[in-house]
Amino acid sequence: MKWHIYLLSTLLLLAGPVWAHKASDSYLVLDVKGQQVTGQWDIALRDIDFAIGLDADGNGEITWGELRARHTDIEAWALRALTLDRGGSCALRVTQHQVDAHTDGTYAVLRLGASCPSAEGELGVNYRLLFDQDALHRGLLRLDLENITHSAIMAPDKAQQRFSADKPSSVAQFGQFFGQGVWHIWIGFDHILFLISLLLPVVLVREGGRWRGVGRFGEALREVLWVVTSFTVAHSITLSLAALGWVSLPSRWVESAIALSVVLAALNNLKPVVNRRRWLIAFVFGLIHGFGFASVLADLGLPQETLVLSLVGFNIGVEIGQLAIVAAFLPAAFYLRNTGFYRHGVFAGGSLLTLLVALVWLAERALDLKLMDF
Structure with a gap:
């Protein structure tokens, strides 16, 4: 419980300065x-x-x-x-x-x-x-x-x-948008929280209403590959469709749906409904997250030949940035999976904090309110 309280307090303290002003273009x-x-x-x-x-x-x-x-x-x-x-x-x-x-x-x-x-x-x-x-x-x-x-x-x-x-130079054009793809996933706090919410339980198995650590690293890695691949495929589809101007959705709907995806992913950790097919959640809501990524490119109105190159570079950058997050998270989570610190502090506490933040995001975006500074 002390670790639980310490973790929540630390995360809340860090949230203020990091999210004080939304990134803009x-x-x-x-x-x-x-x-x-x-x-x-x-x-x-x-x-x-x-x-x-x-x-x-x-x-x-x-x-x-x-x-x-x-x-x-x-x-x-x-x-x-x-x-x-x-x-x-x-x-x-x-x-x-x-x-x-x-x-x-x-x-x-x-x-x-x-x-x-x-x-x-x-x-x-x-x-x-x-x-x-x-x-x-x-x-x-x-x-x-x-x-x-x-x-x-x-x-x-x-x-x-x-x-x-x-x-x-095509290489320079590709490289610049590749770097921005990496950058945008790292500052896309709602995207990161959704991904982390799906990754938190991959080192755990639920049996008899309780969580225990998986036996082998390969089990966790296999689950991660399913989740990350599903999320990647889904948001790549809608990122491409939206950036090319073939599909367009109101920003308020998209941002509200992204907040809802974080709510449901965190809630599923606390009260499991979908346990064996988290990749399906990743795919369904990944389609919505793709529209969020696309706004960076779509509003610029690049010519078609430039847009395609920029789109490819940006999308690959997003994937590399995403894999970097996974690479940092998974070994540490696997190492700590059998500890009370991970199960109660990181998994339960982190999911609860994510749920609360995402609920505020959802209220703000759906009802056009301003409830907090991030």
Whole structure:
């Protein structure tokens, strides 16, 4: 019981700082022809509110009037975080303010224009939006440079990138989205909790209403392979369908269903209903999780040939990131499987904590509430 209480307390303490602000993306589209640059920058209202404050009356809703009143401040804040150069610094300006809906909420749309000193050579992009406040933030860039399309992900360690008018390397394109696939599974806390909930019982066998440790590592490994393979196949299917634009579901439905999947997986650990076919749970809900992964690529609107390459790299990255989690979890779980610490603290306590967090997520997402900061 002491281990149980200690574990729950530790996890709750860690949850606050790690999940204090949801990871976000902005969408930057640039078209460069000669010295002239036009473009569009979509930034989530929740991120602007987080950075500079938009909700003037504090009622939890951002109106068009509140947004319009801060146009000058938004413009100054955004332009401080983005610079372009081609033969020298390009004079970047906001030409129009609009709003648009993405799969995860409402975005401010900044129409951009710029004039560069040179009509030839590489274009340099320096992106710094929110990096000092949210290291998980990413800028998803689509660039048409003299009719050659580039795509890139701007991150704190890749805040400055240069692009030429030559066709980009397929290897580089693949590698960048592969890395982001790994990154997105590691920061996708709901995806991780769902996977961990399915993995927690693989080193245990339920007999006579009680849990005991499995006899051999091979038994646990076989169960893990079934679960992970089912989850991988399922979310790869819907990730591909959604990213290619063939199937689309409302973000609120998808995010609510993902939270529900975590609830059911954790609840099944505490009150087992599905014991021998957890791979079936992994497959069914993996289909929903795939739509969650797809929003990263679908909203960017990449050209078909670039999207396919990016999709493959991103999906393989997700799988490698997922396998890394499994590789870290399984040996330790197998070693501790016969201890009270694992059965009561990690398995029961972890499942209970996961259930509580996921229930709050479900209420927030289904009812459009704000109950906690992560």
